[in-house]
Amino acid sequence: MTSTTLKKISEVLGLSISTVSRALKNHPDISEKTKQKVIELATTLDYEPNANAIHLRTKNSKVFGVIVPSISNFFYDSFIASVEEESRKMGYSLIILQSSDNAEIELNNLKLCRQNRVNGIFVCITPSTQNIQPFLRLSEFNIPVIFFDKVPEFEACNKVCLADTQAAIIAANTILSKNKKKVLGIFGNKNMSITKKRLTAFEDAFTLKKNILHVEYAHSKEEAHAITKQQLSLKHKPDTVFCMSDEILAGAMKAIQELHLTIPKDVAIISMSNGFFPKLYYPEITYVETSGYKLGQLAFSRMISYLAGSTFMQELTLDCILIEGQSI
Amino acid sequence: MTSTTLKKISEVLGLSISTVSRALKNHPDISEKTKQKVIELATTLDYEPNANAIHLRTKNSKVFGVIVPSISNFFYDSFIASVEEESRKMGYSLIILQSSDNAEIELNNLKLCRQNRVNGIFVCITPSTQNIQPFLRLSEFNIPVIFFDKVPEFEACNKVCLADTQAAIIAANTILSKNKKKVLGIFGNKNMSITKKRLTAFEDAFTLKKNILHVEYAHSKEEAHAITKQQLSLKHKPDTVFCMSDEILAGAMKAIQELHLTIPKDVAIISMSNGFFPKLYYPEITYVETSGYKLGQLAFSRMISYLAGSTFMQELTLDCILIEGQSI
DNA sequence: ATTTTTTTTGCAAACGTTTGCGATTATGTT
DNA sequence: AACATAATCGCAAACGTTTGCAAAAAAAAT
Numbered sequence: 001m002t003s004t005t006l007k008k009i010s011e012v013l014g015l016s017i018s019t020v021s022r023a024l025k026n027h028p029d030i031s032e033k034t035k036q037k038v039i040e041l042a043t044t045l046d047y048e049p050n051a052n053a054i055h056l057r058t059k060n061s062k063v064f065g066v067i068v069p070s071i072s073n074f075f076y077d078s079f080i081a082s083v084e085e086e087s088r089k090m091g092y093s094l095i096i097l098q099s100s101d102n103a104e105i106e107l108n109n110l111k112l113c114r115q116n117r118v119n120g121i122f123v124c125i126t127p128s129t130q131n132i133q134p135f136l137r138l139s140e141f142n143i144p145v146i147f148f149d150k151v152p153e154f155e156a157c158n159k160v161c162l163a164d165t166q167a168a169i170i171a172a173n174t175i176l177s178k179n180k181k182k183v184l185g186i187f188g189n190k191n192m193s194i195t196k197k198r199l200t201a202f203e204d205a206f207t208l209k210k211n212i213l214h215v216e217y218a219h220s221k222e223e224a225h226a227i228t229k230q231q232l233s234l235k236h237k238p239d240t241v242f243c244m245s246d247e248i249l250a251g252a253m254k255a256i257q258e259l260h261l262t263i264p265k266d267v268a269i270i271s272m273s274n275g276f277f278p279k280l281y282y283p284e285i286t287y288v289e290t291s292g293y294k295l296g297q298l299a300f301s302r303m304i305s306y307l308a309g310s311t312f313m314q315e316l317t318l319d320c321i322l323i324e325g326q327s328i
Numbered sequence: 329m330t331s332t333t334l335k336k337i338s339e340v341l342g343l344s345i346s347t348v349s350r351a352l353k354n355h356p357d358i359s360e361k362t363k364q365k366v367i368e369l370a371t372t373l374d375y376e377p378n379a380n381a382i383h384l385r386t387k388n389s390k391v392f393g394v395i396v397p398s399i400s401n402f403f404y405d406s407f408i409a410s411v412e413e414e415s416r417k418m419g420y421s422l423i424i425l426q427s428s429d430n431a432e433i434e435l436n437n438l439k440l441c442r443q444n445r446v447n448g449i450f451v452c453i454t455p456s457t458q459n460i461q462p463f464l465r466l467s468e469f470n471i472p473v474i475f476f477d478k479v480p481e482f483e484a485c486n487k488v489c490l491a492d493t494q495a496a497i498i499a500a501n502t503i504l505s506k507n508k509k510k511v512l513g514i515f516g517n518k519n520m521s522i523t524k525k526r527l528t529a530f531e532d533a534f535t536l537k538k539n540i541l542h543v544e545y546a547h548s549k550e551e552a553h554a555i556t557k558q559q560l561s562l563k564h565k566p567d568t569v570f571c572m573s574d575e576i577l578a579g580a581m582k583a584i585q586e587l588h589l590t591i592p593k594d595v596a597i598i599s600m601s602n603g604f605f606p607k608l609y610y611p612e613i614t615y616v617e618t619s620g621y622k623l624g625q626l627a628f629s630r631m632i633s634y635l636a637g638s639t640f641m642q643e644l645t646l647d648c649i650l651i652e653g654q655s656i
Numbered sequence: 657a658t659t660t661t662t663t664t665t666g667c668a669a670a671c672g673t674t675t676g677c678g679a680t681t682a683t684g685t686t
Numbered sequence: 687a688a689c690a691t692a693a694t695c696g697c698a699a700a701c702g703t704t705t706g707c708a709a710a711a712a713a714a715a716t
Contacts, residue, residue, distance in 0.1 A: 001468050004704055016666045021704065051443040052354040052389065053702035054382040056671045071412060072405035080679060081400040084426055093440060096424045098412055112421060140329050250608050257610040281576050282585040333672060344696045359694060379674035384701045539672065
């Protein structure tokens with residue numbers, strides 16, 4: 001069976017297509033009697049309007065595009081989950097594309113969004129994305145692009161970010177206030193602006209106690225694991241480990257378990273995190289919250305305000321708070 | 329600027345719309361010269377075909393719908409990630425909807441899929457879904473529905489599942505082969521068919537050593553944590569813990585850390601898992617792999633074969649394998 | 657009974673494509 | 687030069703809606 005259309009209903013009822021259309025949207029022009037008839041037949045025939053036809057006709061797809069480096073990732077997941085919730089509430093659907101950390105696929109995903117005439121795009125660029133002109137060009141077609149989390153460093157565009165600087169400062173100050181003597185700070189990919197921001201702020205906070213801070217870079221859980229294991233095996237080992245991200249935290253924690261160290265007695269640990277991982281461990285890890293969920297809400301509200309007319313570039317920042325566990 | 333259309337291109341070039349259309353798809357009827365001209369203008373004008381118009385005209389949306397209880401979940405994530413990959417390769421897009429464990433929202437998501445005239449639906453029903461008729465009815469409109477993971481228990485439909493029974497047996501046999509004396513088995517929601525399957529098979533495997541198995545049910549990480557803590561605090565405590573899922577594993581591990589027990593010396597642990605969590609701990613946890621990623625691939629291939637004509641109901645099963653860590 | 661007003665409905669164009677078929681133009685053959 | 691053939695191209699309908707406007711029908715007013 002092919003799906004029901006307005007035409008089919010109109011033919012059965014001997015009405016015009018337009019009357020059926022109006023009846024179904026409760027247009028005041030249509031009499032109650034015909035409305036009744038139409039609605040009844042529509043439900044028995046399981047009528048569902050063809051979204052493509054509507055979008056074509058109204059030039060409004062009611063769809064947002066979301067482009068992320070990877071779907072199976074805590075942070076992006078919770079971001080997507082919140083954007084999806086908000087979108088559904090407002091009658092929007094989501095097309096979700098993952099770029100697999102590949103700039104070429106990313107570009108193709110962008111193209112897909114355009115072909116679908118999405119009303120807006122949320123994008124977190126991959127670390128390897130060099131050219132963001134294709135994204136910026138979309139504004140010429142009046143389709144807003146909200147960059148989130150990993151955002152272009154220099155270009156003027158709509159950005160929604162965590163307060164990375166603030167978050168790093170909070171973490172650093174927490175460590176300093178506990179009078180720690182030797183801190184291992186593990187950061188991510190040195191080339192990413194997010195790493196730079198966090199690192200700079202973190203180091204600045206340690207400016208008076210520069211000598212107690214040792215910084216390392218890890219590009220994966222495994223590297224974080226190796227670094228932590230190695231550093232914590234030194235005779236003069238760190239008394240505190242700071243992890244820039246959940247991934248790094250996971251690696252570090254594995255090393256700590258491996259070395260049978262007790263937290264926070266043998267070593268203290270503090271992280272920046274989406275909130276899920278820290279609660280996995282005992283004692284629970286103290287962390288500066290970098291909530292993908294909240295960031296999603298912020299990004300969505302920015303999208304809505306953009307669509308409502310506030311089209312000038314804005315850089316929004318999500319405040320971070322310290323969530324205390326018992327790890328430091 | 330409004331987006332470029334075939335019409336616009338045709339007007340600039342003094343050609344007909346159909347010629348432009350054909351030129352862009354490299355139709356043999358069109359001369360090389362005009363193809364050149366058309367393609368050149370199209371690229372400078374940044375032409376992207378309107379997917380809605382194409383779908384309307386061709387009656388083929390090239391879109392699959394994915395409906396899951398929740399997006400931010402390891403298992404569903406990896407499922408979605410793999411379906412997304414495969415889909416992109418074959419020129420399909422994905423509309424991803426989450427039901428938030430709410431049957432009503434789920435139904436609405438189904439409606440959205442229909443309105444978008446998706447070519448097929450992957451759905452994992454919520455635990456509270458009672459009536460799956462609306463799903464089954466879609467086959468009347470020739471749109472295939474592939475149920476995965478949490479599938480309807482009785483109805484004839486296309487199902488793609490993990491080999492839950494086999495997986496539970498593997499886990500049980502692994503425990504038995506190690507000559508364990510007291511086993512705590514923690515299972516999930518008793519009402520879900522997936523729990524029943526796993527539990528039945530697990531208990532059957534212990535049929536000769538019934539007395540060494542103690543079963544508990546946990547509906548969350550926190551419950552799993554509490555149960556494990558309580559059981560492992562007994563004087564005659566279990567020497568082995570089996571966890572039916574990642575979520576339960578996470579709770580159990582937290583309790584084990586809290587009690588400062590050493591794995592596998594003080595207590596052994598084995599789980600069913602997607603594979604991410606077990607590698608988070610040291611020593612790594614031995615688990616029976618229940619891969620969302622592989623399940624996604626299986627589901628996708630089923631979808632493709634359905635679309636290719638094999639429309640009879642099938643129940644596919646993904647073999648499970650034991651991944652050895654050092655936890656038992 | 658006629659006109660006016662109000663209520664109810666239908667016509668037709670438009671959204672941007674694709675595609676069968678016919679028309680035009682160019683090329684080749686005698 | 688006349689014709690046949692092949693290479694290019696355009697017309698127009700269709701996909702399923704929405705919507706301004708006009709038309710028809712019913713109700714109200716004279």
